[in-house]
Amino acid sequence: MSEMMHSLVEQAEDGAYAASCPLYPGERKPVGGSKTIAGKPGILARVVRIFAAGTAIVLVAPPVFAQVDTAAVASAHLFTSSQVVGLSVVIGVISAALLSTLWVVRQRGNLESESREIRSALSDAQQRISQYQALIADKNRRIVIWDGNERPELIGQLPAETGAPQDSEFLAFGLWLKSRSASELERAIDRLRGSAQSFDMVVETHREEILEAQGRVSGGRAFVRFVALNNLRAELAELKIERDRLLSSISAFQSMLDAIDLPAWQRDSDGRLTWVNHAYGEAVEASTPAQAVDEGREFLTTVARERIRATATTESPFHDKISTVVRGNRTFFDVVDVKVPSGSAGIAVDVSGIEAVRAELERTLKSHAETLDHLATPVAIFDGDRRLQFYNQAFVSLWELDIAFLESRPDNAELLERLRAAKKLPDQLNWKSWKEAALSVYRALDTQSDLWHLPNGQTLRVFATAHPQGGATWVFENLTEQVDLETRYNTLLKVQGETIDHLSEGVAVFGPDGRIRLSNPAFRALWGITEADAKPGTHIRALGDACSQSYDRPDGWRTFAELITSFDDERRSSQGTLELFSGLVLDYAVIPLPNAQTMLTFVNMTDSVRAERALTEKNEALRKADELKNDFVQHVSYELRSPLTNIIGFTDLLRTPGLGPLNDRQAEYIDHISTSSSVLLTLVNDILDLATVDAGIMHLNYSPIDLGDLLDDVSMQIADRLQESGVTLEITAPAHLGSIIADPQRLKQILVKLLSNAANFSPEGSSIALECQRDGTDFVFSVSDRGPGISQDMIANVFDRFATGAKTGKRGGAGLGLSIVDSFVSLHHGTVTIDSQPGKGTVVTCRIPSVDLPTSVAAE
Structure with missing residues (x-):
């Protein structure tokens, strides 16, 4: 029985152990919520043990009680068997209860x-958490924790000197971090929260404080720790930032040097090129700067490089102008080469233009000096040190100073002292104050002027102007003649009065109030009034009433009165003609004078008007005769063109093989007939064109003309004429002449006439030149030949009609070619000029302006 109990207890313990065994090696998982603490058996094993013990007692009790019962039965037979069993059960239950209680x-x-034990472990954990929180809450660091999309948690704080906010504005990095650090930090946090990319970086606050930011992800949470750096770590971070700044600056400077058009280079300690910019590469004709460095292409000559190496030091860089060859041209450069322990660096500035400008400035100054030297006004220029820099001959003549003294560049004060000692300056009560006032021009902003009355009787107006760069210019204007003129003016006023009185023209001067100031006898005689009627102070209306007997028209003196007494801001002048009752014809003029006065003049034009009327009648007769002449020329020209056209047509018809062969003499006659007919037709056309121009009925048909096509047409049209004369044509024109708005037919006639005339007078085997160019919107062309030329006394008549000039041409003519050219150019509002010298040829230049075609606006 005891063995069975032990077996049950072991099975219970084994079952409890099996329930607490791990599912996998090294893993425990309690079953039924039971828990094993400090190696003690489980509750289930304990219960099994208790019930096993109670059962053992029950099993042991029956034999004992059996022995007792046997004795009792034997002795007295007091208990029955059923009572014994019940008693055993009761005793077993009591025993089980006792064991359960225990x-x-x-x-x-x-x-x-x-x-x-659990409370002790919890206390230890809370103590560790407090230690960790105290460590995190250090004033030198702050942690930001993001748990999903929840609001971030802030732990710790940063020192106040960093400028970091202590509240929720801490996450607004742009408020307390520099813009570059804030943008980089925000991008790093986005990558940390989005793709779990850790980062370590250094940021800089607006207060120049350095912080270290570390981003990590742990347990599904993202956190960023900010640590305020100090001592060596802060210095290291500052060095990193400074290094980044230096690298950025170096990159910026290299980019800038690559962008500028100035060759720049860098060499090592052995003098080899290590870096060049694009301008250096282009200067040495390398495709890239790297190629120039690899191939060691030198920008400066060997002598110049050796000179730089010998003279340049770390304390004194090389700086001088050096000549070198760039793209085949000799160029001057201002070279600066700086020597450093690791090598050297240099840059070259093209000063060829500056040298040219300096030379031009020297020439300009020399020209100005020569100009001032020829002025009659004395001029003296002093530099910033108040020393005489320039003077002209008029200055020497005015003051009669020694040239050697002036060439010694005296001081302005010294010059004034010399003039005072020579008694050539005005006498002053206080010489020192006067000299200081005169020399104050060097500190003045505006030009100073003064009058000097010299002891020799001259009066000078002195202008002194300070220069912006220092120095001053003194100009001495001699007013002696002006004073004399003022004296003479007063005398002339009296002479003028006498002169006006003896003029044949009538003159009357009125004041702004309309009252007469003066009048001459001729005025009174023309209008038949007395001296009392035109005495000074008489109003113009009263004067008009007195003159009404000679000229009584409402628009007469009333108009004069309105012009003289008008209150308009701008006084008007007027002129016209009037005829008096006496038959006199007067030309009048109303002329505004200074001081608001007005002069009224009357000129007796009776004889002239009568002669003009006679000439007008004759001119009308001549005009009608000219019209008859033009009509006759046009009629005859048109009548001549018809038979000439028939002659030319039949001549060409006779040449055709279909009508039969011609012998040599007949062919020769036909050629003469054709040539003469063509010449005659050209002459008739020229006469007709001139008659049309003279009649004023020729109108130009303006249209856009492509000048290139125009030159091609003219060269083709004149080819036969050039071949006949044995000359060649050279056309010089830009590649793109563009277009012009003119009459194509007349412009082509101008070119053909000029080229034909040049071919006619050019020797055989020579060439004529046609040069074309554009001057703004104008088309300018010239035709030149190497003919005998025209004498100066004949140039003025070359554009006259029927002016044949010299008889040296290959073909005679009526002399209408240049006349037609002049007429057509004038119709285009252009100009034509001729330049010729005997024996050197002739050049005819024409300028044809382009016109603007009117644009029509559609009705709305």
């Missing part, structure tokens, strides 16, 4: 022990 008491003790 187990509960023991289990309670175990639970209290486990509770004490």
Whole structure:
């Protein structure tokens, strides 16, 4: 029985152990919520043990009681068997209850022990958490934790000197971090939260404080720790930032040097090129700067490089102008080469233009000096040190100073002292104050002027102007003649009065109030009034009433009165003609004078008007005769063109093989007939064109003309004429002449006439030149030949009609070619000029302006 109990207890313990065994090696998983603490058996094993013990007691009790019962039965037979069984059960139950009570008491003790152990572990964990929180809450660091999309948690704080906010504005990095650091930090946080990319970086606050930012991901949470750096770590971070700044600056400077058009280079300690910019590569004709460095292409000559190496030091860089060859041209460069321990660096500035400007400035100054030297006004220029820099001959003549003294560049004060000692300056009560006032021009902003009355009787107006760069210019204007002129003016006023009185023209001067100031006898005689009627102070209306006997028209003196007494801001002048009752014809003029006065003049034009009327009648007769002449020329020209056209047509018809062969003499006659007919037709056309121009009925048909096509047409049209004369044509024109708005037919006639005339007078085997160019919107062309030329006394008549000039041409003519050219160019509002010298040829230049075609606006 005892063995069976032990077996049950072992099975219970084994079952409890099996329930607490791990599912996998190295892993425990309690079953049924039971828990093993400090190696003690489980509750289930304990219960099994208790019930096993109670069963053992029950099993042991029957034999004992059996022995007792046997004795009792034997002795007295007091209990029955059923009573014995019931008593055994009761005793077993009581024993089980006692054992259960003992187990509960023991289990309670175990639970209290486990509770004490758990409280101790919890206290240790809370102590560690407090230590960690104290460590995190250090004033030199702050942690930001993001848990999903929840609001971030802020732990710790940063020192106040960093400028970091202590509240929720801490996450607004742009408020307390520099813009570059804030943008980089925000991008790093986005990558940390989005793709779990850790980062370590250094940021800089607006207060120049350095912080270290570390981003990590742990347990599904993203956190960023900000640590305020100090001492060596802060210095290291500052060095990193400074290094980044230096690298950025170097990159910026290299980019800038690559962008500028100035060759720049860098060499090592052995003098080899290590870096060049694009301008250097282009200067040495390398495709890239790297090729120039690899191939060692030198920008400066060997002598110049050796000179730089010998003279340049770390304390004194090389700086001088050096000549070198760039793209085949000799160029001057201002070279600066700086020597450093690791090598050297240099840059070259093209100063060829500056040298040219300097030379031009020297020439300009020399020209100005020559100009000032020829002025009659004395001029003296002093530099910033108040020393004489320039003077002209008029200055020497005015003051009669020694040239050697002036060439010594005296001081302005010294010059004034010399003039005072020579008694050539005005006498002053306080010489020192006067000299200081004169020399104050060097500190003045505006030009100073003064009058000097010299002891020799001259009066000078002195202008002194300070220069912006220092120095001053003194100009001495001699007013002696002006003073004399003022004296003479007063005398002339009296002479003028006498002169006006003896003029044949009538003159009357009125004041702004309309009252007469003066009048001459001729005025009174023309209008038949007395001296009393035109005495000074008489109003113009009263004067008009007195003159009404000679000229009584409403628009007469009333108009004069309105012009003289008008209150308009701008006084008007007027002129016209009037005829008096006496038959006199007067030309009048109303002329505004200074001081608001007005002069009224009357000129007796009776004889002239009568002669003009006679000439007008004759001119009308001549005009009608000219019209008859033009009509006759046009009629005859048109009548001549018809038979000439028939002659030319039949001549060409006779040449055709279909009408039969011609012998040599007949062919020769036909050629003469054709040539003469063509010449005659050209002459008739020229006469007709001139008659049309003279009649004023020729109108130009303006249209856009492509000048290139125009030159091609003219060269083709004149080819036969050039071949006949044995000359060649050279056309010089830009590639793109563009277009012009003119009459194509007349412009082509101008070119053909000029080229034909040049071919006619050019020797055989020579060439004529046609040069074309554009001057703004104008088309300018010239035709030149190497003919005998025209004498100066004949140039003025070359454009006259029927002016044949010299008889040296290959073909005679009526002399209408240049006349037609002049007429057509004038119709285009252009100009034509001729330049010729005997024996050197002739050049005819024409300028044809382009016109603007009117644009029609559609009705709305």
